[in-house]
Amino acid sequence: MKLGSEISSAGRFVRQPNRFTARIEQGGEHPPEPGRYHLYASYACPWAHRSLIVRELLGLQDVVGVTIVDPIRDEKGWRVPGGDPVTGVEYLSELYLATDPGYEGRHTVPCVWDVTAGRLVTNDYPQITLTLESAFAPWHAEGAPDLYPSSLREEIDALNEVIFDGLNNGVYRAGFATSQGAYDEAVTAVFATLDLLEERLARRAHLHGDALTESDVRLYPTLARFDAVYHSHFKCSVRRLVDYPALWAYARRLYALPAFRDTTDFDQIKRHYFVTQRNVNPSGIVPRGPEIDWTAP
Ligand SMILES: N[C@@H](CCC(=O)N[C@@H](CS)C(=O)NCC(=O)O)C(=O)O
CATH class of the missing domain: 3.40.30.10 (Glutaredoxin)
Known part of the structure; x- marks a missing residue:
């Protein structure tokens, strides 16, 4: 297919x-x-x-x-x-x-x-x-986090849906749209969702409070790809992740954890999207930028 x-x-x-x-x-x-x-x-x-x-x-x-x-x-x-x-x-x-x-x-x-x-x-x-x-x-290793605690499941599931529609899949809906209307609809959802999460993270360390949950794990991969790929390749260019103070600080906090950092390979991410998705980038040229310091405190 x-x-x-x-x-x-x-x-x-x-x-x-x-x-x-x-x-x-x-x-x-x-x-x-x-x-x-x-x-x-x-x-x-x-x-x-x-x-x-x-x-x-x-x-x-x-x-x-x-x-x-x-x-x-x-x-x-x-x-x-x-x-x-x-x-x-x-x-x-x-x-x-x-x-x-x-x-x-x-x-x-x-x-x-x-x-x-x-x-x-x-x-x-x-x-x-x-x-x-x-x-x-x-x-599970001793001391491993409970990412899906029963007391929070409903809240986690509800927020995961917002994150999926607006962001995880929203960026693909923007990037793969083949009509202006479909793109406009998707890109509006992407930035409305980022705005909403920015507000949420201004008040707490993680999406559901102090502890890391499944929602954080689902949000992070999209944030990690946002400025490097989605901003240009998928035309999600209204704002960058680094323009959102709370979201950008949160993304760097997660990146500081080995499970997030060790599994984040910016080079492979960029090469995959720009080379493989010729429907979006026919030349297959991989851009050099952006220069972003994920290790900044
Ligand atoms: N299983 C899901 C999501 C997983 C997914 O789309 N993975 C992509 C990579 S990000 C993939 O493996 N694509 C293979 C292809 O398009 O041939 C789907 O079918 O949409």
């Missing part, structure tokens, strides 16, 4: 549904077990970035393995340089087709492979982090 089939007649980008939505859960077909599940991710992809952050925040690196794909996607899709040590595949598409030979959607990261069953369990990115937080709780 090509991106074109996700563009509506009004020029709006309408994201494909996630095809693989099985759950890793106790008593189910895919029970949680250390070493049984393998995550496929790209440092470039914001949806995959979330799962890499959570895996590290919860100390699950020895429990759930990971393969990082090459940031440049060719016509065959995501590639594992040198071949995947777990499954032997060279392209991620092979795992999708091994699971469902009739699958015609995009072969996306993040996705989780069940090594024992030899099939993909899920490419349902919102569920992957929640699964690491819940089903894998017995293996």
Whole structure:
């Protein structure tokens, strides 16, 4: 399936549904077990970035393995340089087709492979982090944060929706729009959402108060890509992240944590978007800037 089939007649980008939505859960077909599940991710992809952050925040690196794909996607899709040590595949598409030979959607990261069953369990990115937080709780490192506390779930879910529509997916709706109207609508939502979050973060350290939660993990990958990519490539140029004092300070505070910093690769992020998304950037030229100091206090 090509991106074109996700563009509506009004020029709006309408994201494909996630095809693989099985759950890793106790008593189910895919029970949680250390070493049984393998995550496929790209440092470039914001949806995959979330799962890499959570895996590290919860100390699950020895429990759930990971393969990082090459940031440049060719016509065959995501590639594992040198071949995947777990499954032997060279392209991620092979795992999708091994699971469902009739699958015609995009072969996306993040996705989780069940090594024992030899099939993909899920490419349902919102569920992957929640699964690491819940089903894998017995293996969390001592002192790991509770990113999805039961007392806050409703609030977290509600804010996550605002963040998804306005920002995480809002920037894609702006960038992939093929009509002025669809772009205007999306870019308005992007900056209305940033304004709202700026106000919220002026009053608290994290989105739901003092403690880090799933909402922070979902917001950060979009902020990390904002000035480097979305501002120019996706035409989200009304303001930059660095123009928002509270949001910019918050983003740098998160970046100071190893789970966020170690999984943020600005070079791969830029090369992926500017080289791979030729629908937006036909020349494939990667801009040199912007110069931003993420380590500023
Ligand atoms: N699974 C979701 C989100 C994940 C997603 O879009 N990942 C992108 C990278 S950021 C991807 O893997 N794209 C592969 C492609 O477009 O062929 C979807 O299908 O929209």
